[in-house]
Amino acid sequence: KAGVTQTPRYLIKTRGQQVTLSCSPISGHRSVSWYQQTPGQGLQFLFEYFSETQRNKGNFPGRFSGRQFSNSRSEMNVSTLELGDSALYLCASADGRNTEAFFGQGTRLTVV
């Protein structure tokens, strides 16, 4: 079974631009969560989608948004990028029956 796939692996963007990151969950998994990882703040929860509906949301500004498609693939979007948005963005998938969440390798976003 293929794992969680995140694309692209690396991105460099300029302040003020917007960016879209993609996550393909493990086949059969309907829950996709997004996390931001930085050296200072660690791993912080952004939001979680289940069957195309956002079920949970973390404490991030409205510039961070996401969506999930009918095939469970998910995208997250960050608008008006700031230098502080530079981070590793991780996606995790779960099947909705068990509790285990499995992470992808992440997308490394650098804002310059």
Added chain:
Amino acid sequence: QQQVKQSPQSLIVQKGGISIINCAYENTAFDYFPWYQQFPGKGPALLIAIRPDVSEKKEGRFTISFNKSAKQFSLHIMDSQPGDSATYFCAASQGGGSNYKLTFGKGTLLTVNP
């Protein structure tokens, strides 16, 4: 508000020794406590997890000890190996299988010297 506190920040252990990482939580509604292992350039990988209805869970060289009254849990790595050198994160969530919001500790960088 840091709901899961992890210590130590870094740990150096000799090969064959025992590595111990501790976490404390505040939210008594948490009912699932996983540990993740992360290597540089990789995403976190689920190592072992426990629910509050048991006090200990062992999988190979890895053991979680859980103290519900103290709201603390810890990871013990027996016979630590250089390949165990990684960052370890404790986490907690509530709601069982219907809630995948994980609250993470800040992480412990483990170095196992050969």
